[in-house]
Amino acid sequence: MSHRPSAGRVTSAKIVIAGGFGVGKTTLVGSVSEITPLTTEAIMTSAGVGVDDNRQVPGKMTTTVAMDFGRISIDRDLILYLFGTPGQTRFWFMWDELVRGAIGAVVMVDTRRLADCFAAIDFFEHRRLPYLIAINCFDGMQYHNAQDVRDALAISSDVPVVSCDARNRESTKNVLISLVEYVLTMRRTRAVAPA
Amino acid sequence: MPERDEPTGALVRPYAVTRGRTRPKLEIALEALVETTVRGRSGMMRGGQGGSEHQYIAEMCDGGRVQSLAEIAARMQLPLGVARVIVADMASDGLVAVYEPTSLDDETDAVGTELLERVLSGLRRL
Ligand SMILES: Nc1nc2c(ncn2[C@@H]2O[C@H](COP(=O)(O)OP(=O)(O)OP(=O)(O)O)[C@@H](O)[C@H]2O)c(=O)[nH]1
Ligand SMILES: [Mg+2]
Numbered sequence: 001m002s003h004r005p006s007a008g009r010v011t012s013a014k015i016v017i018a019g020g021f022g023v024g025k026t027t028l029v030g031s032v033s034e035i036t037p038l039t040t041e042a043i044m045t046s047a048g049v050g051v052d053d054n055r056q057v058p059g060k061m062t063t064t065v066a067m068d069f070g071r072i073s074i075d076r077d078l079i080l081y082l083f084g085t086p087g088q089t090r091f092w093f094m095w096d097e098l099v100r101g102a103i104g105a106v107v108m109v110d111t112r113r114l115a116d117c118f119a120a121i122d123f124f125e126h127r128r129l130p131y132l133i134a135i136n137c138f139d140g141m142q143y144h145n146a147q148d149v150r151d152a153l154a155i156s157s158d159v160p161v162v163s164c165d166a167r168n169r170e171s172t173k174n175v176l177i178s179l180v181e182y183v184l185t186m187r188r189t190r191a192v193a194p195a
Numbered sequence: 196m197p198e199r200d201e202p203t204g205a206l207v208r209p210y211a212v213t214r215g216r217t218r219p220k221l222e223i224a225l226e227a228l229v230e231t232t233v234r235g236r237s238g239m240m241r242g243g244q245g246g247s248e249h250q251y252i253a254e255m256c257d258g259g260r261v262q263s264l265a266e267i268a269a270r271m272q273l274p275l276g277v278a279r280v281i282v283a284d285m286a287s288d289g290l291v292a293v294y295e296p297t298s299l300d301d302e303t304d305a306v307g308t309e310l311l312e313r314v315l316s317g318l319r320r321l
Contacts, residue, residue, distance in 0.1 A: 011294055011295075042274060079226075079263070101224060180318065184315065
């Protein structure tokens, strides 16, 4: 818990951690978070239209969607949150809320199940949220050719593709650093030459 | 970690806390930070109004320990929408201050760029 004199405006930022089922999202969040990852739940109606706000009424069929997240105190007045996306991509209503205002996203990939991340990539491209690909190196699968993954995913050449070990704090740190560097570079480029 | 895969009647209960209201008085981002105000602190010591949820949140976010809406919901094991209604009520009663995240939408905005640079140097220091 950070204690803070009441000077300066406190603010927060977030990064989204996405990827297929069991790809290592929670592990990645846990490896850098200063708190044990927490889980928060949102409710939606069975119709799929009801977001967790005004349509939730007793009696309707409801379903919950869980997201886990961690926290990193960046400095005295700035907290970074890492939000893991819900495993099932059908919960799009939650994804909207997750990406709103986010710095960017890490799309975790298991090379044995590449297709699992397609939905996330499509979503971020559609929302124009900057993302990078992090290949989670499960045991015995250390050296992947980033170019092969890039080709298989058909992503643009400027999207960074990095390898990581989600269990390792340094490795996770480097993934996050790469993402923020990428976002900053894009931002500077666009600020100089607006599209 | 709580496991709830099937919708259950129990899910309806938390909305009793908000007297059935599902529309918050204020839209609050998941990662918005909440801090107990002086007024919230004195309300807490007097036993407060608004019920035990208010008390709990006021304590959790007191003494410079800011917490995000997501943390409040998770620690209280309340659905996000319910926590949002409660926190918005507390904010409108002046019991907590809500600090919204810095917007990154405008790519030419120096404030957003400065925030990203702070995040980057913070991550490098970790
Ligand atoms: N060997 C190895 N195992 C890993 C690695 N990352 C995660 N795991 C393991 O893979 C399993 C799934 O990891 P999680 O972090 O729970 O994956 P997740 O993406 O959060 O899973 P869901 O939330 O269920 O979609 C766990 O048993 C982890 O311990 C890794 O880099 N190497
Ligand atoms: Mg998980």
